[in-house]
Every structure is written in structure tokens, then in C-alpha cells.
Amino acid sequence: MSRLSYRTGLRLMLAPFLLGALVLVLVPAVMTAGYAFTRYDGLSPAQFVGFDTYRDLLAYAELRRSLAATAAFVVLAVPLRVLGGLGLALLLHRRRARLAGTGRAAAYVPTVLPDAATALIWLWVVNPVYGPLAVVLQVGTGSPLLLDRWGARLTIVAIAVFALGEGFLVTLAARREVPQVLYDVARLEGARGTGLFRRVTLPMLAPVLGLLSARDLVVSMQVTLVPVLLLTRGGPLGATKTLPVLVYERGFRELRFGDAAALALLLFLLTVLLVAVQYRLLRRWFRAGAVQTGG
């Protein structure tokens, strides 16, 4: 029996993942950056066109509309998802409190539902004739919600907000790691209710919330394609045609791979830019963990 050294064995066990990540993630990402400067349809060889694609894209109103749709989604979805996850974590973190365990499981359910199932459920929820929004709350009766600019946008946002399980889970774990003694001390000093939240919970969770909002920004820039295709198809009048939807249409409907790659690269660069801006704005938050009971 031939024997490999233990160290070599470890490397071999790491290899499948590294190879998979290289072939399916890293190389494709670099290729997209290359395709962005070509005209390419997947069949005939790519032609280098430099910045022409970007010049053309910027000349059309469609990109501007798409940026507006993306911005509307991200600006609403990111804070709602992060703050929603925080609220749920604070409400449900106790191990033995009544309904906490059931609540944790329930809050995670929409996150695991397949996109197509979620879409079918929401199509019913917003149905203007017999959907619960129309029947119970009298919202959107008369005109279908999805044919309204903001109605359609808010529906896509709502779908993303309900799927906040990942952030909820991370915040939950962070909340459970806050030492109880910090709360005891703050209580001795007379803090109660929101005072405890301001002096202990928020400063202790700040770094996690900072990281989560960065991660959520990245996620929110790219998750809209399936709900949009199944519910609004980008409409009405492009109100929900976010950047991923535009990438999909250019690439897979019109087979303009160069254009699609250029848009995908733009999406990536915008994400990097936004995360950098966000980091500057929330810099204190990312580092606040060291401050302990900030007060």
C-alpha cells in the first residue's frame, strides 16, 4: 500500500473545492471582465470592440431606467432585511421563551422556499380579485398591484425581505454571544428597556450588523432575476427591470454576450463602489465592537 504524507492528503482533500471554485467562479468572473470589451454571441469568435459597448449602453435610456429600478430595490431591501433580521433576533433569541423556538423556525421558512414556489404564493397574495391583500386589507383593489410602478417594486422588495433568514441567523448567533454580565452591569447603573438596547445590544452587535449590510448589499444587487421574471417580467414599463434582469435579457434572450458581460461587469463595479461607500459611512460601526458598553 503506497502511503501519502498526511500533509499531501490534506492538499488532495482541498483540491476538489479549489478546482471547482477556479473553474466555475474565478475563471468565469475574469472571462466576463474580458467579454465586456468584445462583441460576442457564443458561436463566432469574440471581436474586440474596446469601450464601444459601454458608449452604446450609456446612450440608451434603458440602462438609466435599470439603474433606477436597481437603486429602488437596494435602498429599500437592504435596510429592511438587516433591521428585520435584528428585530427577529432580539425577539426570538432566548432558548426557552414561549414560542421562541417555533418563531425561529417560522422566520426561516420563506428563506428555504424555492423561488418558483415563492412566486406562485405572491402571485396569489397580490391578486387583485381574490388575493388576501385585496380581500382583507383592500390594498390594490381595482387596479392590479403588479401593474403599478411602486406596487410592483414593493412586491419584489417584500419577497426579498421575507427571505431574510441568513442575516437573521447571523444576528441571532451574535446576540447570543453578548455576555449577560454586560446587561447586569448596565441594569445596576439604572438602564432599562431601550437604554439597555442603546448601551449594550447595539454597540455589541454593530460590527456584525456592519458586515451583514455589506453582504446584503452584494446579495441584493443580484437576487432579483427569478422573482422579477415570474411576477413582473421587468414591468410595468421597466420599473422592476433591475441590472440582473437586463444582463439576462441581453445575454440569453438576444444572445448579445458582449453587452451582457459589460452589464455584469458594471454590476460588479457598482457593488464594489457601494460597499466601499457604505464602509466609509458605517466605519465606526464596523469597529464599534471594541467599545463594549458604548453609553
Added chain:
Amino acid sequence: MRVALRLLVVVVFLAPLALVLAGSLRRVGLPPPAGLELLPASPGLTAYDRLGELTPLSRLLRNSVLVVLVAVPLATLVASWAGFALAQLPPRGRRWLVGITTGLLLVPLPMLWIPRFVLYLQVGVLDTLVPLIAPALAATTPFTVLLAYRAFRRVPPELWEAARLEGASALVTWWRVGLPLVSATTTAIAAVAFVFHWGNYLDALLYAQSEATRTLPLGIGELATVDGAEQSVLFAGAVVLAVPAVLALLAVQRPLLATRDGS
């Protein structure tokens, strides 16, 4: 007060699914309900029969099950191996590779669509089930690798050292010593992979649209765009898709959500 709020959370997050489940039992052919119907008067399974007529349900199911049967063990294995190896690398290489793995989480998926299409086209696997299984080669999401890494890092390194001194190979140490100690995390990884592959609409849409390879999400999702499909049939479709995912969640609910031990 807090209990009332928790009850509200349970209701808000579960009510839609519960109503959809109840609605799927409404018989096909009845006029739509007036108002919100909590449970249909004479429940039956005719909506599921009708679903089978509107979609090639057994073929969709077979394809989806096939994908999950291959992809979930594969992703779990790849993630567990990678996490095990990462946890024992010397600090410098480890920090580097963990950094890269975390960085992979930041690559927007739309960056990958076109090159993956070209890759699958050139390898000749477009419109097969391969593109739906392929993400498992990269552990489905870097998140699973990081989960495995964190779990193996919590194991005292003396245990690896002991196995190694006894002459066990890395693979044997993983199987005999490592894996039994992190079973909760391994189950969680399998669940994450299952939820992704079972519900994977996007890859099916982009790379495996043909009749023969169509999976459940695509087949059911299509109902959303069919005019005149009855509501109870749409509900039945949502239920068929949703139930396995919810069961996967319940299977890991304890380690993932209740105790710190397994996350």
C-alpha cells in the same frame, strides 16, 4: 407582549404557506371563493391530479430527484473535505485560503452566467442535468466550506495529531475522527445544499431548458405564466415544490437555530 409579538411572527411567516396548503385542497372546477377561505368546504386532491395533467410531473420530479441525489452528497463531501483541510493548514496558507473563500461570496452571480454558458456549451453538456449538478463541485456555495471549516476548527488539534502519530492518513482521520465530531454541521451543510439544488430555478432556466431535462422548479414556475390555470392547481404546484424544502429545514432546525453547537 413579547409572546404576542412572537405569535405575530409565527403567523406572518407561516400563514401564506398554510393558506396555500389549505387552498391546494380545494376541488378543481369550483368557482373562486368569496373572501378569504381558511379551509375549503369539501377538501380533495383533484388539484394535484390536474397539476399532473398540466405538467409532466413525474418527469420533472425524476429529474429533480436525480439532481439532488448526486449534487447534495457531492457538495457535502467537497465542503467537508475542504473545511477539514483548511482547519489543519499552517496559519499563513490557511488565512489566505479562508480569505479567498470568503471573497468568493462577494462575486455577483451575473458575472458567471455567460462564461458558464460558454463552458457548458463547449464541453457539450448544455441541456443536460450536468449544469444543475456542477455547482456542487464548488461546494454549492463557499458558505458551506466556511461552515465546515469553523466546525473542524473547534475540534482540539491534539486529536488530529494523535491520529497522525498512529499512522492514519488524512482521509482516514477525516472519516474516523473528524466527521463523527461535526455531524450536526455536516447535516446543516447537506440541508443548505439540498435547499439550493432542489429550488434551483436559475441554472435550469439558463442551461437546461429542454423538455427532457426540465426540473421541478422550472416546470412549476411555468404555471405562473400560464393563463387560466386554476388557483388551486397553482397552490398544489407550490406545495409540491415547498414541502421538501421545509422538511429539510425541520431536519436541521435544532442544530441550526436552537443551539450554538452546530452552526
